[in-house]
Amino acid sequence: MKKIYLDNAATTPILTEVIEEITVAMSTTFGNPSSTHQEGRKAKSIVETVRKNIAKRLNASASEIIFTAGGTEADNLILRNAVVNLGVKTIISSKIEHHAVLHTINNLIKEFDINVAWVDLDKNGDIDYAHLESLLKKDDAKKLVSLMYVNNEIGNLLNIEKVGELCVLNNALFHSDAVQAVGHFEIDVKKTPIDFFVASAHKFHGPKGVGFAYVKKGFGIYPILHGGEQEKGARAGTENVHSILGMDKALQIACQNLQNDTIYIQDLKRYFIQELKVNFNEIHFNGFSESETKSSYAILNVRFPKEYAMLLFNLDLKGISASGGSACQSGSNKGSHVLNTILDENEAKKTSVRFSFSKFNTKEDIDMVIEVLKGLIV
Incomplete structure (x- = not known):
């Protein structure tokens, strides 16, 4: 039975070139980057080159x-520093953010005297930018806006330039979970006014368990993991050298092939x-997942006319991997927090x-999925 993988927003297959890069590094670069001998210096040089x-x-x-170890740790590092280190008293976010952001905000509320404001959304999950502006102008409290670049469930694209400009005009900090964007869209921090964003290698055909935080120059970052002075004191723990190398290789290939891959996947x-x-x-x-201009080219969220409790299970039996957006498919009594918010x-x-x-999917894959769905959607 042919297997068709259509869950790339969850994780992507690792590129052969990335596996080769990691394998060589594991065999030849075993030194601790914090060691001062030759093997340590070699590992340190690799990390800094990446x-x-x-x-x-x-x-x-x-x-x-x-x-970092991925997007979740990077989100935690940035949000916690915003409150503990940078004097943020109000966080402005949306109720359809990734749980790496929502759960972190909820924990910060419990620990610190901060306010949280939720920006209004329309029926498609789009940000009400006028409401965002009013929240930014509400008072003089130090604010941070945390809105994701690409929604991981419905694919909505944030107007990142507009949010950035509003933050600059209102002296607010801007953080974005860009896990679904890095490696899929061109990002130029000199053109886009953004203070913090995060990435995870396994979303662009790299290894799991490694990612990074972008922290604009001038913001000191205190660690949330203690026990060493790695990452210039921002994150304790021996660097994952071979995975960092693999992430570099994956991002290099993603950026080199970005235009062609975008066109190909958008056509699919x-x-x-x-x-x-x-x-x-x-x-x-x-959401806007049908749109070619307001949604990621890699995500399509389809709502069928009624409840099919076993649809994902039956797709899996046919070798088709996808993700659900309701309680019967996710195993959660609450279902998708994104869909429950906008529907x-x-x-x-x-x-x-x-x-x-x-880029590993084909139109033949799509044809097979359609034929399987014909037998399940009745």
Whole structure:
């Protein structure tokens, strides 16, 4: 049975070139980057070279890149520092952020005397920018805006330039979970007014367990992990040298092939939308996921006309990997917090499936998925 993987927003297959890079590094570069002997200096040189490489691709400075174990740790590091170190008294966010942000904010509320304001959303999950501006102007408290670059469930694209400009005009800090954006969209920190964002290598065909935080020059970062002076004191713990190298290789390939990959994957998504519309009645696309301009080219969130409790399970039996957006599919009694926020109760109960694409998918894959869905959606 052929297997079709359409859950790339969850994680991506590791590129062969990345596996080779990691394998060689594990065999030849075993030194601790904090050691002063030759093997340690060799490992340290690799880590710092990667830091420079990643910074160059973002038009950043090497000192602005902090290596972490992934996006979740990087979000925690930035949000906690905003409150503890940078004097933030009000966090402005949305209720459809990734849990790496929402759960961190909830814990900060319990620990510190801070206010949290939730920006209004429309029925598609789009930010009400006028409301955001009013929240920024509400008082003189030091504020941080935390809004994700690409929503991981519905693919909505944030108007990152507009949010950045509003933050600059109102003297607020701006943090974005960019896990679904780095490696998929061009990011130039000199052109986009953003203070902090995070990335995770496994979202762009790199290894799991490694990522980075971008912290704009001038903001001192205190560690949330203690026990060493690694990462210029921002993160204790021996650097994951071979995974850092793998992340560098994956991002290098992603950036080199960005234009061609974008065109190819966007065409796949367009074809899938077309085939879904032709073959099924009364389907809808959650958020802006149908749009080519307001959504990620790699994410499509489909809402079917009723509840199909076993749909994801049956897709899996047929070798098709995708993700769900309702309680019956996720194993959660609460379902998708994103869909529960933007849909009314009746629509949220219907089965939604997130299909997310990569350059390894084909139109033949799409055709097979459509044929399988024909037998399941009745």
